[in-house]
Amino acid sequence: MQPPEKPGLTLTRAGIVEGMKLAIPILPGICFFGMAYGAAAAQTHMSLLEATLSSWLVFAGASQLVALELWRENWTFTAILGLALIVGTVNSRLILMGASLHQWLGQLPAIKLWPSLFFLTDANWIISERYRAQGGHDAGIYLGSGLLLWVVWGAVTVPGYLISSLVPDPKLFGLDLVMPLFFILMLVPMWKSRADLVPWCVAGTVASLVWMIVPGYAFIVTGAVAGALTGAFLPERADV
């Protein structure tokens, strides 16, 4: 898509539609995952209403699956607090994604900005970063891709729940790896200069070491912060 000629950030209907189109390649993967979540929810004590509401209100797959392991019929205040803490930990990578979009999305007026941040997920984050790296100025790309993913994610929870025993294992088609595959190929157009190479390698190495030592999802945030710090302390570069 040709970025608009105005340098400031815009939010247009055409951008929203374009954002939805950019999310299409990842949709089959999202459908399978949403259905797998619905199926897993059916096999715990969750009702269909709870499963669907959680997909539409939380809209963060990995953390929803972890939450299923903690789901119970009788809730206490402590159990709810513990659930929120675990969910926050699994989703802590979103803190970094928000920080990285700040310079670009921050130009939106507050009334559009803070509700839009609800739709921040891995897929529309990487779509936005790629679009922005190519000079794009329409926040509709971010919002449109997020909206489409949100609607689909919530909707497919229902059939997944209802036909839980028929939902195929996402591993069958490699779909359990759809997000890392999407991430790595989107990195290609984001490549700017060789100065990126050192921080990116540091990020990958530190994350791998943390993954080997620490259980859970801490590797994403620690590796990414290590990469960003490396970038910050490297000598001046021409393009930033």
Added chain:
Amino acid sequence: MSERFAEWFTITPLSFAAICAMLAATYFCRAGGFWLMQHVPLTARVRRGLAALPGSIVMATVVPLALRGGWPAAIGITCAFLTMLKTRNELIALLAGLATVAAARATGL
């Protein structure tokens, strides 16, 4: 059937509160980093760090997942990357990656 139907739509105030707590924790993450950056002065160093951040997030996600997934994951991710370099088409690159993972698993790698 009506009993099943009622089961589907069961929700207690506390289980609704649990879902809302998940919503709050996730929105805190979504908005938190953004809010933080409004309060960090944009020095040249911060700008360089931010420039390295998107790619660092990708690498910190993909490399450990490739290790965790074994050969099929590693080969599939490499294949998606190379196909994207060659074709610059997301859909083709993604399909190539998925097909490679599925094929590698089918051969029992």
